[in-house]
Amino acid sequence: MVNLLNGAIIAPLAATHASWTDIGTFAVAAAIVLAGAIGVVIARNPVHAALMLVMTLFGIAVLFVLQRADFLAAVQVIVYAGAIVVLFLFVIMFLGVDKTESVKVEPLRGQRPLAAGLTALGLAGVLILGLVSHWTTGKASVAGAANGPGSNVFKLGRSVFTTYLFPFEVTSALLVIAVVGAVVLARRPPTTGTDGPDAIGATGAIDATGETVDAAGDVTDPTTETIDEEVAP
């Protein structure tokens, strides 16, 4: 096993008989991934950063397809690009955070060079350790074979619903907890008694205006909302 892994890791690209199609696809996808990642980091506008994130996620999905992980590629596109990034964009639009972050200001002096140095050091360490050492522990195929005949969805589904059934069930509890937490966090804090059930009729519109003012980012404390609600009728 160690020999196999060693051969797979250390062997240069030319020795693996990869077809030119694979090499080209990998190169293009890797370029897309890296360009998107750099774009996320250096984009000033959060909306641009989110779009760059979509680019990276699509590149990762292509790399998944290239490694015969078809189901995960589909899920990657649907969940990440379809749900998570949309959630990001929704929050950006909701909060009106289209103000560009001032990149010139550096509150902590010397933080950026230090961060860049530390990251480069960590990356170099990981790459060098990956090249010179072989730490392979554990056994292969404890959960079932990934390669070979059969569809990827079939193998993944069988593994999820047999070996990993209990973690899968726990996942549902995690999602329920997340939903409840999101509702609790996003609820408006109870201010005074004015927004109780006695308000009828046009309360929705008033509430909407109050929220609009709030979301525009000018209001800092909840008392202003109360004033809004009293003035509006």
Add this chain to the structure above:
Amino acid sequence: MTIAGAWYLGLAAVLFSIGALGLLIRRNVLVMFMCVELMLNAANLTFVTFARMMNDIGGQVLVFFVLVVAAAEVVIGLGIVVAIFRRRANATADDLHLMKG
């Protein structure tokens, strides 16, 4: 035959480093979240690569769970961001020093 896994692992390491760098130098909370997503994706790529190299479907199952946890984490994180922005406008990570003595 496909490409050697080392290339995927190197790409994942670079991607993770870019994400970590962005998390360290950006001050917008939303962009910091996106950088966390970058790091999670780098880990996912590593998992899938090892699943192929070691011929073990468990890596792909783990990516499945990472996706679920990432979705939950984003939901909670963005809820916290919305709650913070409701209190104070234009909050970068530097403005959140309420617990400083």
